[in-house]
Amino acid sequence: MDQLQSMRVFVKVADLGSFARAAAQLDMSNAVVTRHVADLEGRLDTRLMNRTTRSLSLTEAGQVYLERTRQILEELDDAEQMVLERTHEPIGTLRIVAPVVFGMHNFGQVLRDYTQRYPRVIPDITLVDRSVDLVEEGFDVGIAIARNIRSASVVSRRLTTGCLVVCAAGTYLQRHGPVEHPSSLATHACLTLNPGMSGDEHLFEGPDGQTRVRPNSVILANNTEMLRQFALQGMGVAILPSYLIGKDLERGALVPLLPDYQLAPIDIHVVYPSRRYMPAKLRTFIDHLVEHFEEGPADGASERWLADADGAVLAGSLTLEAIRKSAEADRQQA
Structure with missing residues (x-):
């Protein structure tokens, strides 16, 4: 059975002191709840709970396992919440790569306006004129002029055309x-x-x-x-x-x-690794770039x-x- 799910069931049974009450809250049958706890005991080769028809108590090993399992599950929930926040709310470091001259002459206003709108995002900008592998070098997003981005399987979206x-x-x-x-x-x-x-x-x-x-x-x-x-x-x-x-x-x-x-002409694109599971910081930055260049071409006025x-x-x-x-x-x- 799913070990993580079994750990959650074990904690719920221990907190409520009852297999039946845990089953009701988890929307499971009593048999499934019992099987989850039994699976943990079999995996650990030790008894975690003493059961009678009228009472349920933790063994010494069960008490140790409960404390550590509760901590693990809380940390896991925290980690998932952090990821969800970054998926739905723009937050965290955004690694950007761009050609040197384009970045120096065209990123000032773009990044000023973006950070004003999304102050919890920290742009980390790298300006290089060499060929860049977006994925291998760990960049979230890049500006491609000609063929300076050589990564396979990246998504490309045209921003504007210069001359x-x-x-x-x-x-x-x-x-x-x-x-x-x-x-x-x-x-x-x-x-x-x-x-x-x-x-x-x-x-x-x-x-x-x-x-x-x-x-x-x-x-x-x-x-x-x-x-x-x-x-x-x-x-x-x-x-x-x-x-x-x-x-x-x-x-x-x-x-x-x-x-x-x-x-x-010079086509200028924004490139990024994938459309799937795009964090909010990346999605909002791409939208911001597109909006900026729709309002004015590559160097503004x-x-x-x-x-x-x-x-x-x-x-x-x-x-x-x-x-x-x-x-x-x-x-x-x-």
């Missing part, structure tokens, strides 16, 4: 002239990711079809935030994700180039500016026109 933007600082463009076609990247000074991370060529879709370009790399790096800093310093042309540079584009620190040409195609082209064209005029004036003065 890659060709950009440069106005100071660079004033010195070196505009970038009017993807092929120009073969001669401009380009700030690029290491080939192992993004390849050494880029495929553009535009009015004249597909254009494949190998940029003239003057600086290589393994981190897009570093490339952003170089671009802001006017050191060259960079291809950077919109969730990283949206605010730079809004304030004019970087100028979007090649508005009529597009690179492959800055990407909403990018999502407005007419506005983006107009803003870029006006900036580029001003740069062209400035460059022409410089040439005339020279």
Whole structure:
């Protein structure tokens, strides 16, 4: 028989001092209650209760077993209650993994709002740019961009889609002239990711079809935030994700180039191990992420500016026109 159930029956019989009363409370027959206690005695090879037709008393061994069994059952009930609380109420540590740059630029507001709503959840955030096995490394949830999450049997849910933007600082463009076609990247000074991370060529879709370009790399790096800093310093042309540079584009620190040409979009997903038995802390965090990115794309207000195609082209064209005029004036003065 079920040993745990037999232990519960034994405690109930001992507390009530009667097999019949225990059977009534447990909604069992007298025979089943008797069999549970007898099964325990057989397992332990000792008598736990002395029975007569009129009375029931614990043996010395029964008294020791009762005290320890009662403690075990109380601890088990406590453990089950703790698990139930975490299943139905957001509580506990939530282990999150995300790419470095995305996490640094997009998690601040998300986590602030989430912890305000669910103060009993403690986010434990790991930012890495290597491939991650979600299950083996013990993470509850991850942000997947491209294929940085390699775990099998995980659930994936798309949050939003970003884009890659060709950009440069106005100071660079004033010195070196505009970038009017993807092929120009073969001669401009380009700030690029290491080939192992993004390849050494880029495929553009535009009015004249597909254009494949190998940029003239003057600086290589393994981190897009570093490339952003170089671009802001006017050191060259960079291809950077919109969730990283949206605010730079809004304030004019970087100028979007090649508005009529597009690179492959960046799909951003939330991934987690399973839909079954999902604890409340995980379920509420996923819902919060989805809600956040539905309200605004990957970098909030800055990407909403990018999502407005007419506005983006107009803003870029006006900036580029001003740069062209400035460059022409410089040439005339020279």
